[in-house]
Amino acid sequence: MRTVGQRIASLVTVIIFLWLLSIILRRVWIVIWVQTPWWVLVLIGVILFLAIDYLVHRAFGGKR
Helix, strand or coil: CCCHHHHHHHHHHHHHHHHHHHHHHHHHHHHHHHHCCHHHHHHHHHHHHHHHHHHHHHHCCCCC
16 A cells, blocks of 8 residues: 555645646747657657656655
8 A cells, every 4th residue: 555655745746847838838839749749749758758757756854
């Protein structure tokens, strides 16, 4: 069973990821759709999510 700290860390990760994604998309929406293939957007999203997940779990004392 997951501890409360792990659940909070996961929730914080998702909130930060969605917040950053909304900021990025608001500023560069047209440039992204004109210049970037769809798979690059997916790759950037996955990398951004993993980086945020790693940093949040380190901040909450995870052993990753």
